[in-house]
Amino acid sequence: MKPVSKSNRSKSKKPVRALDFGDRWDYAPAPESVRPKIKKQYELFIDGEFVKPHSSKYFNSINPSTEERITRIAHGDKSDINKAVKAAREAYDKTWSRMDPRERGKYLYRIARLIQEKARELAVLETMDGGKPIKESRDVDLPLVAAHFFYHAGWADKLKYAFPRRDPQPLGVCGQIIPWNFPLLMAAWKLAPALACGNTVVLKPAETTSTTAMHLAQILQEADLPPGVVNIVTGEGGTGAALVEHPDINKIAFTGSTEVGKRIAASTAGTEKKLTLELGGKAANIIFEDAPLDQAVEGIIQGIYFNQGHVCCAGSRLFVQEGVYDQILRKLRTRIATLRVGDPLDKNTDVGAINSKEQLKKISSLVQCGVDEGASLEQSSCALPEKGYWFPPSVLTDVTMSHRVAQEEIFGPVLSVMTFRTPEEALQRANNTPYGLSAGVWTDKGSKIFKMAEKLRAGVVWANTYNKFDPTSPFGGYKESGFGREGGKHGLSAYVRL
Numbered sequence: 122m123k124p125v126s127k128s129n130r131s132k133s134k135k136p137v138r139a140l141d142f143g144d145r146w147d148y149a150p151a152p153e154s155v156r157p158k159i160k161k162q163y164e165l166f167i168d169g170e171f172v173k174p175h176s177s178k179y180f181n182s183i184n185p186s187t188e189e190r191i192t193r194i195a196h197g198d199k200s201d202i203n204k205a206v207k208a209a210r211e212a213y214d215k216t217w218s219r220m221d222p223r224e225r226g227k228y229l230y231r232i233a234r235l236i237q238e239k240a241r242e243l244a245v246l247e248t249m250d251g252g253k254p255i256k257e258s259r260d261v262d263l264p265l266v267a268a269h270f271f272y273h274a275g276w277a278d279k280l281k282y283a284f285p286r287r288d289p290q291p292l293g294v295c296g297q298i299i300p301w302n303f304p305l306l307m308a309a310w311k312l313a314p315a316l317a318c319g320n321t322v323v324l325k326p327a328e329t330t331s332t333t334a335m336h337l338a339q340i341l342q343e344a345d346l347p348p349g350v351v352n353i354v355t356g357e358g359g360t361g362a363a364l365v366e367h368p369d370i371n372k373i374a375f376t377g378s379t380e381v382g383k384r385i386a387a388s389t390a391g392t393e394k395k396l397t398l399e400l401g402g403k404a405a406n407i408i409f410e411d412a413p414l415d416q417a418v419e420g421i422i423q424g425i426y427f428n429q430g431h432v433c434c435a436g437s438r439l440f441v442q443e444g445v446y447d448q449i450l451r452k453l454r455t456r457i458a459t460l461r462v463g464d465p466l467d468k469n470t471d472v473g474a475i476n477s478k479e480q481l482k483k484i485s486s487l488v489q490c491g492v493d494e495g496a497s498l499e500q501s502s503c504a505l506p507e508k509g510y511w512f513p514p515s516v517l518t519d520v521t522m523s524h525r526v527a528q529e530e531i532f533g534p535v536l537s538v539m540t541f542r543t544p545e546e547a548l549q550r551a552n553n554t555p556y557g558l559s560a561g562v563w564t565d566k567g568s569k570i571f572k573m574a575e576k577l578r579a580g581v582v583w584a585n586t587y588n589k590f591d592p593t594s595p596f597g598g599y600k601e602s603g604f605g606r607e608g609g610k611h612g613l614s615a616y617v618r619l
């Protein structure tokens with residue numbers, strides 16, 4: 122890799138400690154060889170067809186690791202949203218809600234199998250468009266995408282067992298808005314339960330990562346899904362709001378920033394629209410002195426640096442019990458220095474590119490703010506490519522609870538480290554945030570795990586592991602992290618009327 126552009130490292134006057142592992146030997150490059158077929162331009166997917174946008178406008182989708190244009194994406198406006206909602210309503214009334222649930226299940230199985238068949242190509246595309254390492258998209262995202270369709274396919278004709286003595290009925294037309302950090306996986310989280318329960322959908326992908334959604338549209342066509350059951354309307358501003366405000370929508374599901382989530386909550390208030398929100402997080406990872414320390418460090422690294430910290434449940438705050446603080450920090454520094462940052466398509470890469478220029482700016486400015494407020498910054502001295510959007514894996518110490526970096530979501534490869542003495546203090550500090558999506562506890566003692574899990578105000582608590590997902594397990598937040606659950610039986614209830 123070419124030597125470093127220093128541009129996106131901290132410009133503070135306070136010295137930044139460089140984390141370096143000395144003379145380490147390098148792996149030979151191992152670039153992914155599969156190349157997906159990418160069209161020059163993608164249209165909207167409405168009523169089973171690819172159609173040109175009403176505005177005739179297109180926007181670029183960029184590869185954030187090279188800043189090269191991958192393709193052009195159609196910009197859908199209000200008139201396209203109207204068309205899509207109309208198609209979804211018709212499909213709901215005439216086909217999908219009336220179909221034998223076993224038949225609906227068969228479509229979902231077919232979609233799941235097609236995703237498996239094309240998994241490699243989809244993973245490469247996800248990595249090119251979003252910047253995440255191929256290791257992640259290939260080994261985590263895509264298997265989970267297929268698993269979500271398989272899991273919900275199984276529920277389609279068994280809903281009355283999920284809700285015994287009730288009569289679960291679909292809601293109607295669902296508007297779903299998804300973020301850029303897990304583009305296909307978020308599409309699967311939203312589409313699979315909605316379809317299994319007999320709803321139809323208008324989906325709005327994130328503007329920086331719409332390409333795999335359009336490949337999913339091709340898969341839906343290939344699976345012969347009846348026209349209008351799923352409509353995908355891409356756009357870069359105004360499209361999401363038009364969907365949320367459409368009067369003929371029965372349910373809105375949104376994953377993204379708390380700010381937009383609040384706007385959506387305000388705009389759906391007083392309407393009949395059902396709403397689920399999955400917003401940001403500021404997860405605490407808590408390490409007790411009795412924890413298996415090496416395992417804990419590995420979990421922490423995975424929880425914040427893999428995927429560039431672009432994870433709403435990223436373990437961005439680390440609370441270490443005082444007695445092992447020095448030891449943990451030493452181990453962390455060594456491990457951070459060996460993280461491989463660079464070409465996301467290289468199979469050895471741990472940390473890929475930041476999703477967009479805007480996100481890079483946001484990360485840099487929040488880290489700078491942390492330094493200005495008195496935190497000490499340590500950064501990997503790894504070489505960063507000249508082109509693209511990169512941020513070196515970073516650690517902030519001397520952080521206090523009132524610092525912005527301890528309170529706000531950074532959504533980047535930045536860990537804020539703090540300490541605690543007693544379990545009570547750890548709980549009090551971990552819960553001291555407007556968010557409540559996830560948390561991690563590292564200890565050798567089962568009783569401590571239960572005690573902490575019970576009192577942590579977080580939707581998910583992982584114990585001696587981190588960022589593990591499964592379609593059978595519900596996911597969602599407390600407080601400003603949102604409401605409603607996705608996955609498992611709980612997730613189904615967001616898409617039925619009982």
Ligand code: NAP
Pocket residue numbers: 298299300301302325326327328356357358359360361362363365376377378379381382384385399400401402432433480483530531532
């Ligand atoms: P964002 O602002 O939350 O979401 C943008 C999406 O929401 C776009 O698709 C946009 O569609 C739509 N939208 C905007 N205003 C809307 C409105 N009033 N009604 C309905 N939809 C609306 O995400 P971002 O700007 O990409 O990221 C900002 C921050 O969000 C990140 O830094 C990170 O902290 C957080 N984030 C969280 C998650 C998560 O998983 N919880 C994921 C990604 C990002 P249009 O383009 O059509 O307006």
Ligand code: MG
Pocket residue numbers: 182183184185249250251329330
């Ligand atoms: Mg992109």
